[in-house]
Amino acid sequence: GLVSPDEVAAVLIEPIQGEGGYVVPPRGFMQGLRKITKEHGILLAVDEVQTGFGRTGRWFAVEHFGVEPDLIATAKAIASGLPLGAIIGRSEVMSLPKGAHANTFGGNPVAAAASLATIEVIEEEGLLEHAAKLGDEIKRAFADEVGDRHHVRGLGLMIGVELLDERKKPGQYLQEVLVKAFKRGVAVIGAGFSTIRMAPPLVIPREMALKAASIILEVLRGYR
Incomplete structure (x- = not known):
């Protein structure tokens, strides 16, 4: 009560x-x-x-x-x-x-x-501004590419992409994506049952962060 x-x-x-x-x-x-x-x-x-x-x-x-x-x-x-x-x-x-x-x-x-x-x-080093600006850029990239199928959310460099696919169990889908990303050189982990967790170091260079994001997006494209 x-x-x-x-x-x-x-x-x-x-x-x-x-x-x-x-x-x-x-x-x-x-x-x-x-x-x-x-x-x-x-x-x-x-x-x-x-x-x-x-x-x-x-x-x-x-x-x-x-x-x-x-x-x-x-x-x-x-x-x-x-x-x-x-x-x-x-x-x-x-x-x-x-x-x-x-x-x-x-x-x-x-x-x-x-x-x-x-x-x-x-x-x-202006890391607050860096996190805010880079985080917005990464979120836009995911929203533009997979926002119609998955839930993209977060603030700054605390970004989550919740994987929504009725054809797969949430946990299974997430683990498949994480393993495939790792095999392509990106170590990323999950949060909750079905969310890709992206929380790179605040000092990460823009080019490196966008490269990692592009690899994860490449993995997600394989599930269209």
Whole structure:
């Protein structure tokens, strides 16, 4: 049954689903969720572990929706592969008395230095703009070529192509495409039951990314 708002401390959500298939929420969804949580005094926490630090062409994916959450969880790209995670939040939420919060490996100086260097590279090399522009170009290529048969979605360099073909089981179709792409030199994995997941490094050159995209499209053409 339904839960009373008084019993809900927070709502935790990925602004774009990761393992669920790179699903971008419909227009107005995040804004509506923010409105409901504010009305009932519920914290809105977003999981930006996959989407954060430039992946979608913004520092955080939630920025695309004009929503300010109470808490952001981030990791992975924050330190370019070194083990680091962080919780970012409003001061009213994060102001805890001394001794109220602790962790075992917090504040590792090497991981922290890697994170600072990562932020510097993203800023100096214009990787947010690069991800946004290149991602749009790749999405257009897939939409023009297979958009009539498959669902192309994503933001920045977080792109999913959901394979829709009634002649094949979703999982079987996806695995066939992934294997064929790999044999042609492109290592790509799936998300969800039937979605090709494209999330190249933010530093990938345009020519390399478009070459990889063309190989995947070549594989998909074989299923017409």
